[in-house]
Amino acid sequence: MRSVKDILNSTGITNKALKADLERDVPAPIPSKTFECSICQDRGIFLEGDLAYPCDCMKTKKRENQFRHARISRELMKCRFEKFRFDYYTQEIEDQTHREGATRAFNASQRFVEDCLQNPHGLGIMFTGPVGSGKTFLAAAIANKLIESKLQVLFLIVPDLLDELRATYKSEINELDLLDTARTIPILILDDLGAHNYTDWTRNRLYSIINYRMNEQLPTVITSNLSLDEMEEYIGVRTTSRIIQCSRIFRLTVHNDIRLQIYQERERKNK
Numbered sequence: 001m002r003s004v005k006d007i008l009n010s011t012g013i014t015n016k017a018l019k020a021d022l023e024r025d026v027p028a029p030i031p032s033k034t035f036e037c038s039i040c041q042d043r044g045i046f047l048e049g050d051l052a053y054p055c056d057c058m059k060t061k062k063r064e065n066q067f068r069h070a071r072i073s074r075e076l077m078k079c080r081f082e083k084f085r086f087d088y089y090t091q092e093i094e095d096q097t098h099r100e101g102a103t104r105a106f107n108a109s110q111r112f113v114e115d116c117l118q119n120p121h122g123l124g125i126m127f128t129g130p131v132g133s134g135k136t137f138l139a140a141a142i143a144n145k146l147i148e149s150k151l152q153v154l155f156l157i158v159p160d161l162l163d164e165l166r167a168t169y170k171s172e173i174n175e176l177d178l179l180d181t182a183r184t185i186p187i188l189i190l191d192d193l194g195a196h197n198y199t200d201w202t203r204n205r206l207y208s209i210i211n212y213r214m215n216e217q218l219p220t221v222i223t224s225n226l227s228l229d230e231m232e233e234y235i236g237v238r239t240t241s242r243i244i245q246c247s248r249i250f251r252l253t254v255h256n257d258i259r260l261q262i263y264q265e266r267e268r269k270n271k
């Protein structure tokens with residue numbers, strides 16, 4: 001289509017005032033936007049001749065969205081069974097207990113994934129142990145594998161969940177959304193069920209999640225620093241008792257916090 005300006009020029013209209021008037025109505029050029037995908041300019045499809053093709057960037061986006069949807073952070077997306085290192089679970093004086101514990105937890109995690117793929121109803125799994133012993137790593141590796149196998153997973157970090165629940169206190173609509181999803185999602189991960197500030201109200205919400213899932217036999221993956229005694233103290237006897245009923249429990253131990261071991265490794269390399 002010809003622009004008004006072209007028409008004016010070709011018809012030889014020289015009335016400057018009229019031209020200036022019309023030019024004022026020509027929209028300013030749209031500032032050039034940077035696109036994440038230069039091939040499709042973020043439209044998801046690109047044209048070749050008269051044909052439209054889906055752009056490859058959509059596959060990556062869809063995959064990323066699945067992980068976002070499950071609330072898996074970028075850092076946790078990196079936790080993979082193939083990357084699990086057993087050499088963190090040793091010490092100079094060769095003692096096999098840390099390694100054996102890690103091997104048992106690792107094998108059980110892989111088996112848990114296989115079981116979930118076979119049957120949506122079954123036992124959950126809980127990892128206990130000190131700071132930096134690989135509990136969250138294993139929980140995330142499980143989550144990643146299940147998401148890739150197209151299962152619905154929700155990864156909740158308990159202190160964040162408590163904040164969210166507190167924030168929805170009295171605004172029942174949001175609270176029901178999150179609670180309902182946590183109750184009914186096929187696989188729920190509760191990361192860091194630890195020594196946080198629980199109130200009676202958040203304790204009740206936690207109970208209702210665990211109790212519902214136990215009754216429906218929906219598997220839950222839990223990580224915690226707490227001993228079972230401490231867990232009873234923090235989240236209550238009834239919830240702890242139900243967790244024990246519907247989980248296999250594995251203890252991860254290390255001679256040294258793995259975060260410290262990673263730090264030392266990095267420093268050695270930088271020397």
Ligand SMILES: Nc1ncnc2c1ncn2[C@@H]1O[C@H](COP(=O)(O)OP(=O)(O)OP(=O)(O)O)[C@@H](O)[C@H]1O
Nearest residue numbers: 083084085130131132133134135136137225258259
């Ligand atoms: N077996 C492992 N192989 C490779 N990296 C590991 C392994 N275990 C843990 N890590 C890494 O070490 C760090 C600490 O591990 P993780 O977060 O799993 O500890 P945690 O037991 O959950 O600790 P916390 O009790 O503080 O939550 C993370 O960066 C994690 O990716």
Ligand SMILES: [Mg+2]
Nearest residue numbers: 135136192223
């Ligand atoms: Mg952790």
Ligand SMILES: [Zn+2]
Nearest residue numbers: 037040055057
């Ligand atoms: Zn694209």
